[in-house]
Amino acid sequence: MMAILLPVCRLALLALISGVCFMARLVAPMPLPTDTPTCTAAQSAQYSLTFTGKWTQAAFPKQYPIFRPPAQWSPLIGVSHSVDYHMWRRGDFASNGVREFTEKAEAWTLMKEVDTAGERIQSALGIFSAPAVRGGTGQASAEFEVFARNSYLSLMVRIVPSPDWFVGVDSLDLCEGDQWRENVSMELYPYDAGTDSGFTFSSPNYETVPQDKVTQITSSFPSHPANSFFYPRLKHLPPIAKVTLTKVKKTNQIISLLVEPTQSNQLPTDNEIEEKHIRTPLDCEVSPWSPWGLCKGKCGDSGVKHRTRYVLLHSANHGTACPLLEEEKKCTPDNCL
Template identity: 65%
Template sequence: MEKMRTACETYFLQSLTLMLTLLSGISTMPVSDADSLCSALSTAKYRLTFTGKWSKTAFPKQFPIYRPPAQWSPLIGVTHSSDYHIWQENLYASNGVREFSEKGEAWTLIKEVEAAGERIQSVYGLFSSPAVLGGTGQTSTEFEVYARHNLLSFIVRLVPSPDWFVGVDSLNLCEGDQWKENISLDLYPYDAGTDSGFTFSSPKYETIPQDQIMQITSSFPSHPANSFYYPRLKHLPPIAKLMLTRIKSKLVFSLPIEHTQSNLIPTGNEIDEIESLINTPLDCEVSAWSPWGLCKGQCEENKKGVRYRTRYIHIQPANNGAACPPLEEERACVPDNCEGGSTP
């Protein structure tokens, strides 16, 4: 299975590279007045670094350890104008976002981006970055922007998950006539609104009718089975981080560069940052009580029997969360096989 998954990812990236080459010829034309706020005279080149912070200490509830373990899909990014969105909170996900967030399949999403570039000339470039084969780790890529298409959007799928992802929508990289030098953002999970699963490994169950894209919080969805439901927390810790660093260049009005992809090995400071994640307390969760069992004991004067009921642990406590309550109770009774029957 591992070899098959690796082969599929290799095929995905090879095919995506071909598509990016085709999209690099998308024409650029004046767009909305909002974009005129950026008056930079040159293009800008950025390095994007995506850092996964999905660890068992930060997110202990139902943390996926195998089949598959916690990891991140390839990143799909777009530089564009204000009249295009790859996804938006509180609006419905497109078919491309649905397929990507549920299955990690990017073909429909790429076609949607390509169509937007041809129809309204709102897309300057499409780029990708390799998957992160673990909940914590990094991936990086480089891309280029210019004044008329100064916004960045991207999406990365949580694997495994029903339809959950992280990303940014229309991040402005320009301020007046200057490109921003460095940007750092914490990232939080979103629900695409297309699948109704509550846990990372839930079976696929289509949401009918489709819901809008919503940010997942420690209390939303407000269901105890939800993998991100931590009622003791006011806010979830960030599950990922975005770092953008401008790369100095003397090129002016250059054509789109060939996009590069690379996996990064975290530095010592970055490893320390990943390991110093918030230890989210996870309280013990137990089942409902079973029915009372049969009353057992000897039929002798002034002697009573005992009956029991039990419950079991749904989720073990972690990170100093509340301990589990007793899992067994007993009650005195008159044995069932004695005259007079049993007491409740």
């Protein structure tokens, strides 16, 4: 009996193995990620960050905010983090913290979100800040430290005034293999957080329902003539700000969480002076024609009637001049007996 059972068991075992092998051929193994960079730097690095506002009336003449409030920038909020964290991301929905920061420049909820993420992913995240820039142009500076396990940088600065517009950096890796990058310079362009539906810098607060995703604002998007950044003659908007990072010699100073910013320079820099040659042409915009007025003239003679339109936006920087604002044509006088 035992001699009969052994061949049967062998056949069953072979069938089981064969089935497993067949299923293995059907289900391909999941490939291991190979495109995620890994920082192997032995030491941490300290960086000096300089934010430069380049928001000038010459470069952005349309609806440029002159007062209540004038063009300016909120304080900068930055974080050094690991690859599995995002403060904000183009194409994703903004968090509540990002909403509050981009609409009101309030950062407490955003900082709490960073703390919670740090506890969840068990990775060191360091928050730092830089002071506000009280003008469209000017500079603000800060220093921060990065380690191999949190070699990425993200930051945000709110455009003031605006509905929910900001500039920022999403997950810039400062490490290349076992070396830290010495210098990095990035031009910044406006983004819409997708939480407020205003088109202009001074639009009233009007919540976007349902919430949109974070999108980049361009010279043609949103495609609406009321949009403060709508310049259909431009292929690309000029950069509205810039961030420069420089690796500095480490000191024994311990960079604390949210240290009070001490470095700020509101005076024009050489870079800003160079940028003043950027002059974006702004075409004149006029309203539609009014209806034709009454035909005026002597009975029996040819009369004249008029229609008018008014200037919505004056031209600037050699843009197309305004057309005629009044037009007339001949007519037969009204109410003639």
